[in-house]
Amino acid sequence: MLDTVTPQITLEGDRLTRSLRLGRWSLRSSLDVSSPEGAELEEACTDPLGAWWKACLRGGVPEPATPLESRPKPLRVLDLFSGVGGLMVGVQQLAAEAGCRVICELAVDTDADALAVHTLNHRTRRVSSESVTSLIDYRIRDSGSSARFVYPPALLDDRLMDACQGVDLVGAGPPCQGHSNLNNHSRRSDPRNLLYLTVPAFAVACSAQAVVIENVMSVVRDEAQVVPTTRALLESCGYAVTEGVLAADSMGWPQTRKRHFLVARRANEGTGSAPVPIEDVQSALADSPPRSVLWAIGGSERLSPDPTMHLESELTFLNRERIQWLFDNDQHDLALHERPDCHQDGTSYGAVYGRMHAARPAPTITTGYMTPGRGRFVHPTEQRTITPAEAARLQGFPDSYRFSPALDRPASRSQLAKWIGDAVAMPLGYAAAASALIPQVATPAETAG
Numbered sequence: 001m002l003d004t005v006t007p008q009i010t011l012e013g014d015r016l017t018r019s020l021r022l023g024r025w026s027l028r029s030s031l032d033v034s035s036p037e038g039a040e041l042e043e044a045c046t047d048p049l050g051a052w053w054k055a056c057l058r059g060g061v062p063e064p065a066t067p068l069e070s071r072p073k074p075l076r077v078l079d080l081f082s083g084v085g086g087l088m089v090g091v092q093q094l095a096a097e098a099g100c101r102v103i104c105e106l107a108v109d110t111d112a113d114a115l116a117v118h119t120l121n122h123r124t125r126r127v128s129s130e131s132v133t134s135l136i137d138y139r140i141r142d143s144g145s146s147a148r149f150v151y152p153p154a155l156l157d158d159r160l161m162d163a164c165q166g167v168d169l170v171g172a173g174p175p176c177q178g179h180s181n182l183n184n185h186s187r188r189s190d191p192r193n194l195l196y197l198t199v200p201a202f203a204v205a206c207s208a209q210a211v212v213i214e215n216v217m218s219v220v221r222d223e224a225q226v227v228p229t230t231r232a233l234l235e236s237c238g239y240a241v242t243e244g245v246l247a248a249d250s251m252g253w254p255q256t257r258k259r260h261f262l263v264a265r266r267a268n269e270g271t272g273s274a275p276v277p278i279e280d281v282q283s284a285l286a287d288s289p290p291r292s293v294l295w296a297i298g299g300s301e302r303l304s305p306d307p308t309m310h311l312e313s314e315l316t317f318l319n320r321e322r323i324q325w326l327f328d329n330d331q332h333d334l335a336l337h338e339r340p341d342c343h344q345d346g347t348s349y350g351a352v353y354g355r356m357h358a359a360r361p362a363p364t365i366t367t368g369y370m371t372p373g374r375g376r377f378v379h380p381t382e383q384r385t386i387t388p389a390e391a392a393r394l395q396g397f398p399d400s401y402r403f404s405p406a407l408d409r410p411a412s413r414s415q416l417a418k419w420i421g422d423a424v425a426m427p428l429g430y431a432a433a434a435s436a437l438i439p440q441v442a443t444p445a446e447t448a449g
C-alpha cells in the first residue's frame with residue numbers, strides 16, 4: 001500500500017483549496033465558492049467537500065492552487081463505448097485540477113445521438129458510430145494470464161490511426177449487460193462481453209499512455225476471463241496494471257454505486273510509470289458518512305435549464321396507487337400484498353417499487369430510474385419517480401450538461417434513461433482518472449509521511 005492522505009479542503013476568503021496526496025504525488029487545486037446566493041460559502045464552512053462538489057455541479061471549474069510555471073500539455077483522450085461522455089466528466093474534473101486542457105480526439109459508440117451529445121459537451125474532434133470491433137484489426141491467442149496478441153493490433157483506418165497515435169488516455173465503458181447480475185437471461189456468456197477485449201487492442205494500437213476500463217463488479221467472473229486476459233495483454237505490451245472496485249458512497253458521494261475499474265499505464269521515461277493502485281485511490285478519497293439524496297436533489301434550485309430534463313415519467317394507475325401506499329403508510333418498501341402477482345413468492349428484489357430514503361445515499365442509478373418496478377426510484381418526498389435532471393445530478397453530471405442531440409431535437413425519455421443510467425458516475429471517473437493520470441499530471445510531494 002502506498003502512503004496516502006485523505007484530501008484536505010480548506011476555506012480562505014471565498015475560495016476552497018483541495019490538497020490531494022496520492023503516494024508520492026500531490027495535487028493542489030482551488031475553486032471559487034462565492035455563488036450569488038452565498039449557499040456554497042455557507043456550506044463550505046460546515047461541509048467543504050460537499051460545497052466543492054456543489055460548486056462543480058453548478059458549473060464551477062477548479063484550477064491549480066498555485067499558478068503553473070508553464071502551461072501543461074493538453075491531455076489527448078479517446079472515449080470508446082462512450083455513451084454521452086459520463087466517464088469524460090470525471091476525467092475533465094481531474095484534468096482541470098491539474099490545469100490541463102482535455103482534447104477528446106475520438107469518441108466511438110454505435111448510438112449516433114449519444115455521440116452528438118458527447119460532441120456538444122466535450123468538443124469531441126471525431127466520432128464514429130461504427131462498432132468498435134470494425135475499427136481495429138487484432139487477434140488474441142489463449143485467454144487469462146497466458147493471453148497474447150498474435151500480431152501487433154492496428155486501426156484499420158490510417159487517418160484515424162494518425163489522429164489517435166500517442167494519446168494520453170483511452171477510456172472505455174464496454175457494454176456490461178452480459179456481466180450484470182441484474183440480467184437473468186444471458187448471465188456471463190454474452191458475446192458482447194468480448195467487446196471488452198477491443199480496449200487493450202485499441203490502446204496498444206495507439207500506443208496510449210494510459211487506459212481506464214469501467215464495468216460492473218461481476219465482470220471479474222466472466223466466462224471468457226476478459227479481465228485477466230486484458231491484464232495479460234497489456235502487461236505483455238509494457239503496461240503496469242491495477243484493478244479493483246471503486247465505491248462512490250465510500251468517497252462521500254450520495255449514491256451507492258460500485259464499479260470495477262482496470263487501469264493501466266505504459267512504462268515510459270519521464271512521465272511516471274505505474275498507475276496509482278485503485279485501493280490507494282479509494283482510501284485517499286475516502287469520506288464518510290456519504291451525503292444524502294436530498295443533499296443532491298433537495299431544495300428549490302432548478303437543476304438543469306432544459307425543460308425535457310424535468311419531465312416526470314407517466315405512471316400507470318397501479319404504479320400511482322403503489323406510490324400512494326408508500327406515502328400513506330410512511331414506508332420505503334412496498335408491502336408484498338401491494339406488489340404484482342408475479343412478485344408474490346417473495347423472490348424478487350425487495351427494493352423494486354421502493355422509495356428512496358431522504359437522509360441516505362441513493363441506490364445505484366440504472367437505466368430503469370424512471371420506472372418504479374425496476375428499483376428504488378421513487379423520490380423520497382414527492383409521489384413520483386426521479387426525473388432525468390435528478391438522476392443526472394446523482395450521477396455527477398454538471399447541471400449545464402446538454403443532453404439534446406440537436407437544438408431542435410430534444411432527447412426522448414428512453415434515451416435519457418439509457419444515457420444517464422449507463423454513465424460512469426463523476427466521482428468514479430474522477431478516481432479512476434486519478435489512478436491513471438496523477439503520475440503524469442501531479443508533482444512529486446515534497447516530503448513523505
Ligand SMILES: C[S@@+](CC[C@H](N)C(=O)[O-])C[C@H]1O[C@@H](n2cnc3c(N)ncnc32)[C@H](O)[C@@H]1O
Pocket residue numbers: 081082083084085086087088108109110111114130131132133172173174175176195419422423424425
Ligand atoms: C455502459 S455504456 C457506456 C457509458 C459511458 N462510458 C458513459 O460514461 O457515459 C455502453 C455503450 O456502448 C455502446 N455500444 C454497445 N456496443 C457497441 C459496439 N459494438 N461498438 C461501439 N459502441 C457500442 C452502447 O451504445 C452504450 O452507449
